[in-house]
Amino acid sequence: MTTALLSLEHLIRPSNLKAGKPPVLFMFHGYGSNEEDLFSFAPELQPEFCVISVRAPYPMEPFGNAWYAINFDADNGKWSDDEQAKNSRDRIISFIDEACTTYGLDEENITLLGFSQGTILSYAVALSYPNKIKNVVALSGYINEHILKEGYADKAHQHLNIYASHGQVDQVIPPEWAQRAPAILENLGINHVYEEFPVGHGVAPQNFYSFKKWLDNKF
Numbered sequence: 231m232t233t234a235l236l237s238l239e240h241l242i243r244p245s246n247l248k249a250g251k252p253p254v255l256f257m258f259h260g261y262g263s264n265e266e267d268l269f270s271f272a273p274e275l276q277p278e279f280c281v282i283s284v285r286a287p288y289p290m291e292p293f294g295n296a297w298y299a300i301n302f303d304a305d306n307g308k309w310s311d312d313e314q315a316k317n318s319r320d321r322i323i324s325f326i327d328e329a330c331t332t333y334g335l336d337e338e339n340i341t342l343l344g345f346s347q348g349t350i351l352s353y354a355v356a357l358s359y360p361n362k363i364k365n366v367v368a369l370s371g372y373i374n375e376h377i378l379k380e381g382y383a384d385k386a387h388q389h390l391n392i393y394a395s396h397g398q399v400d401q402v403i404p405p406e407w408a409q410r411a412p413a414i415l416e417n418l419g420i421n422h423v424y425e426e427f428p429v430g431h432g433v434a435p436q437n438f439y440s441f442k443k444w445l446d447n448k449f
Contacts, residue, residue, distance in 0.1 A: 234332045238325045239285040241269045242333070246277040253339035253449040256326060257283040258348030260370075262294035268345060275442065278449040280335055286347075287321060288314065297351045315377040319354045323362065326355075341365040341448060343441075346403065346431065349394075350374050353411075357418070360387045365448050367441050368394040369433055372407040373414055383418065392422040393444045395437050402431040 233242050245252030255275065257268040269283035286295040298314035330337045340363050344352035349371020356363040358379035371394075392415055396408035405426065415422040423444060427434045 236328045241265050241283045243272040243281040245280040251336040252280045254335040255279040255281050255341040258344040260346030261296050297347050312376045343367040345369045358382050366392045387418040387420050390420045393441050395425045397429040398426045400431045
């Protein structure tokens with residue numbers, strides 16, 4: 231399928247369904263990467279899904295893209311631009327609406343799959359706008375409560391399903407940051423799975439097959 235000119239650059243693998251509006255899985259890459267990265271998963275994912283891999287809006291030098299700026303300061307440590315992150319959160323919501331309308335996708339069956347910074351944004355979108363999202367696959371990321379929409383905790387999250395995983399020796403995002411997610415999700419009444427794998431900041435084959443199995447019957 232040819233990609234349409236929408237507000238965010240993207241790649242698309244069409245669904246194999248011949249009738250009705252297909253379910254859609256949106257992919258959000260990590261810091262410094264692009265839409266081609268996670269799209270390598272697409273041929274192995276359930277064919278019922280229309281898969282759309284999205285490029286983050288902030289270009290980096292000399293290459294790659296980001297959902298928000300991260301600065302590493304020797305004195306103050308790691309600093310993230312939460313305002314840029316909030317802007318990306320809302321741009322993603324707008325893009326989802328655009329894509330569903332343009333490609334004729336099922337607005338009631340939307341799955342987000344993120345890696346690292348893309349996971350942080352996927353959590354932010356799903357927890358801030360739970361009426362829009364059905365499933366989330368959260369790989370190697372964490373919940374940043376500073377970029378969630380004000381009043382998010384008062385919204386109905388019970389229909390959300392979240393699969394989260396993390397590397398036990400992740401050198402980029404400490405496992406303990408990811409380990410806070412289950413308690414937050416539990417408090418919101420969200421059906422969730424959390425797993426860890428003996429890897430660093432990446433997706434091991436067993437991790438891929440685990441979330442792929444979780445996605446069965448989610449379309």
